[in-house]
Amino acid sequence: MVVLIDQALSSAPVARPRHPEKAGRPDTPRLPKPAWLRVRAPGSVAFAETMQIVAEQRLHTVCQEAGCPNIGECWEKRHATMMIMGAICTRACAFCNVATGLPKALDAAEPKRVADAVAQLGLDHVVITSVDRDDLADGGADHFAQTITAIRQAQPTATIEVLTPDFLRKDGALETVIAAQPDVFNHNLETVPGLYPRIRPGARYFHSLRLLQRAKELDPQIFTKSGIMVGLGETRDEILQELDDMRSANVDFLTIGQYMQPTLKHAEIKRYVDPAEFEDLKTIGKAKGFLLVAASPLTRSSYHAGDDFARLRAARRAATQAR
């Protein structure tokens, strides 16, 4: 059974509704979960230790805020994905469980606390993401850069992956993040362009695609990564076109996972995609030239990110030698 962790593990304030903009909407239908969709329930000693470190450092994680079904497995391995710049997002995507509203001022001490947590958790590979901060002049790019620098100082051997917002209308923001030299630049396209007005209304498909392309132009050695959810009503042809779009933008690593409906006020699940279809998409993605494709019902951007980064590096080495 899929465990959707919402209020129970969230560190966002509970006094306010998480999604005030969705409160007046009619409920969306809930599709029964297929029997094969199962996750490990949270509860191990390592899970509790991870939670303690996150709490002591007063950090937010996307694992908690997004209600990720993999938290039991990931936190048992101490793999927590830090979400910087608060737990309140300025966008209101129809798929996302992160609370919406007006965020607080940036916490200048947060980069150091994130770095300390990375060292305490002993992470070899860390994924840093954030809420959207449309309220900030640089979209939070400098805070990302400071966090990367702080992690490099605290845990010099760790490789760093950033999963950023789209920095729409934030000139120079991407350049700031890339100048801090993360190992992986990740920005999720999330869904097919035809569904953007319904699912990701605050974003623009071609802007996001161009962001990925530009990241590689700014640093040809950086690994670029993007992901989509399936089960939102997209067609197979739309998915295949999007994969071509990503390859045109030189994206190295593709992730594809099943969309899960956080609450009845969020977009409905149109269908559960069969595991065999994920395998099919993985094969197609590899054939289209991605260095690596992770595709399964429970695949998320940061799921198995450390192991996948090692595979990504190996795949680039092999491709370079084959030339």
Ligand code: SF4
């Ligand atoms: S898949 Fe990512 S977001 Fe989900 S629990 Fe694992 S690290 Fe956290």
